[in-house]
Amino acid sequence: MSPLGHDVSNNMFEKQDMSNREMGPEPETVISASVKVEGDFVSQGNVLIEGEVEGSLKTEKDLRVGEKARIGADVSASSATVAGEVRGNLEVSGRLELEPSAKVYGDIQTSDLIVSSGAIICGKVTMDESMVSSMKNAKNKDAAKPKKVEATEELEEIIEEEDAKAEEKEAGKKTVNAFFTR
Amino acid sequence: MYFYIYDNYLSEKKYARTLAAIETRLTDLGISGKIGRLSPFTTAKGLIRDEVRRGTETIVVVGNDETVSKAVEGIGDVKVTLGIIPVGGPCTIAESLGIPYGEEACDVLSKRLTQKIDLGRVNGRFFLASVRIPHGRVEIKDDDGRYKIVMPRGNCEVLVSNLRSADMPESAIQVAAKPGDPLDGRLDTMIISRPTNLLGLSKKKDTSPSIFPMRRLSIKSDHPVDMYADGIAFTASDFVIDVVPKCLKVITGRARVFA
Numbered sequence: 001m002s003p004l005g006h007d008v009s010n011n012m013f014e015k016q017d018m019s020n021r022e023m024g025p026e027p028e029t030v031i032s033a034s035v036k037v038e039g040d041f042v043s044q045g046n047v048l049i050e051g052e053v054e055g056s057l058k059t060e061k062d063l064r065v066g067e068k069a070r071i072g073a074d075v076s077a078s079s080a081t082v083a084g085e086v087r088g089n090l091e092v093s094g095r096l097e098l099e100p101s102a103k104v105y106g107d108i109q110t111s112d113l114i115v116s117s118g119a120i121i122c123g124k125v126t127m128d129e130s131m132v133s134s135m136k137n138a139k140n141k142d143a144a145k146p147k148k149v150e151a152t153e154e155l156e157e158i159i160e161e162e163d164a165k166a167e168e169k170e171a172g173k174k175t176v177n178a179f180f181t182r
Numbered sequence: 183m184y185f186y187i188y189d190n191y192l193s194e195k196k197y198a199r200t201l202a203a204i205e206t207r208l209t210d211l212g213i214s215g216k217i218g219r220l221s222p223f224t225t226a227k228g229l230i231r232d233e234v235r236r237g238t239e240t241i242v243v244v245g246n247d248e249t250v251s252k253a254v255e256g257i258g259d260v261k262v263t264l265g266i267i268p269v270g271g272p273c274t275i276a277e278s279l280g281i282p283y284g285e286e287a288c289d290v291l292s293k294r295l296t297q298k299i300d301l302g303r304v305n306g307r308f309f310l311a312s313v314r315i316p317h318g319r320v321e322i323k324d325d326d327g328r329y330k331i332v333m334p335r336g337n338c339e340v341l342v343s344n345l346r347s348a349d350m351p352e353s354a355i356q357v358a359a360k361p362g363d364p365l366d367g368r369l370d371t372m373i374i375s376r377p378t379n380l381l382g383l384s385k386k387k388d389t390s391p392s393i394f395p396m397r398r399l400s401i402k403s404d405h406p407v408d409m410y411a412d413g414i415a416f417t418a419s420d421f422v423i424d425v426v427p428k429c430l431k432v433i434t435g436r437a438r439v440f441a
Contacts, residue, residue, distance in 0.1 A: 026357055032392040034338075034375045039329030051392070055329065 184215030189245030227256030251412030280435030299364035318407035
């Protein structure tokens, strides 16, 4: 045990976070069923909501919305699991998972989306282009060289065609000259 | 240099034997010192301030949670070390700090295992363990007033905890860190709902409490409500509660509830 209890608990939490991905990371803030939060709620840790939130909700870590929870707010989190109702936009930089009882009335922006059968989405879904394009760019870097070779080959073909046309023209000119000279 | 503060109720006969054993043990360990007794005319704050001026570095409270609360209020942010010898009851604070009851606490005192812990402050008054509002409909706002917490209907209790104690409600939900860590620089605000039926009896088991880690909060009520800071009651309609990180050095035992 470390004399600095805070460090120990953080390390323990990090270890659990790695091993409990299926169960969900343990929350630091809990809004239980009978409680309502109004305003701009900001947290630095994992949040579990079983009650109501009105306004805006932002966390730097994981968000879990329980089945009976109701959120009337724009939500921002690094990862989220939604089983309740969200009336607002959802912006999740990591994975967003919508469980069968989830109802989302708003736009979704995420890089990784799991929608279970029965979940309701009424809004626009945008897979985060910055995340997706960055992955594509990583692939494109490997494919960049062959594309350049193809381009040069095409150019060469075009040049050859033009040369052939030019030669035909010159040949045509020669016959005309032969006609006039005796 | 040690200064011992005895609470007023220890003058009762039933505590005489325990006190005699404690004093003998302190002498054997070589940590005996001056004794001051609380009375209606002598406050802990006055005693502590006088002794600190004389150069005392360690204040030892002999008594229960209320005695500790009076001492903490008197110490505030003064640079002294606090020790506890629990006698009488309730002694939940000493239990949370891993300090055994009575004579055995002297050995813990002698080992001098210290830890700097956070203190809470409500309307300028320091507290060590928790602040409790058992009844009343209140509104809780965070530090900057960015959000407010609307209380559930019915009977509910607000508990702002700095140091975990045995009488704190257990959450059915596994949380990242148990509320009441005096080393994390935050206070854990818990809202415990206790729904009742028409007869005023509890309807069902208590639901899991809400937990909000905060550094500063305000609690307002339309009517004055009772608040208990470490067992000492006072009444007001506006409370401002904040945390003072690593404010007080305390002597603890190995069985303390925090690392």
